[in-house]
Amino acid sequence: MPWLTLLVAGLLEIVWATAMKQSDGFTKLWPTTIMVVGMIGSFWLLAIAMRALPLGTAYMVWTGIGAVGSFILGVILFGEPVTAARLGAAGLIVAGILAMKLAS
Numbered sequence: 848m849p850w851l852t853l854l855v856a857g858l859l860e861i862v863w864a865t866a867m868k869q870s871d872g873f874t875k876l877w878p879t880t881i882m883v884v885g886m887i888g889s890f891w892l893l894a895i896a897m898r899a900l901p902l903g904t905a906y907m908v909w910t911g912i913g914a915v916g917s918f919i920l921g922v923i924l925f926g927e928p929v930t931a932a933r934l935g936a937a938g939l940i941v942a943g944i945l946a947m948k949l950a951s
Contacts, residue, residue, distance in 0.1 A: 849899035850948070856892035857912025859885045864917045865924070904947050911944040 863885030870878035889909075897905045915937050921927040 849896045849905075852892050853896035853900065853905055853908055854912065856889050856896060857909050858916065859889035859892065860909060860913030861916035861920060863889060864913060865920050868921075868925070900951065904951050907947050908944050911940045915940050915944075 863882045866878045866882035866885060869875065870882055873879045893905065893909050896909075918927075918933070918937050922929055
């Protein structure tokens, strides 16, 4: 169960990061509201997952899910560039997440 909680926390990190981009510097109400609610939910679920998971593992996996998910949405929603270096970096993050999961 803590891994599922951590996964949802990571997905909410993607939500709040994307909403932050769309808030245009906190000048748009709804993206800013979604960002704040997403942050609260993400941090809350991360804290719950940390009850059972080691700090380093939970935090690394949470940030990794957020980073890779935000990268993917940046490409899809905002037309950010896809280069071999960026794909390789995202792949290394995914490999790190899997390694931490297997090591736990």
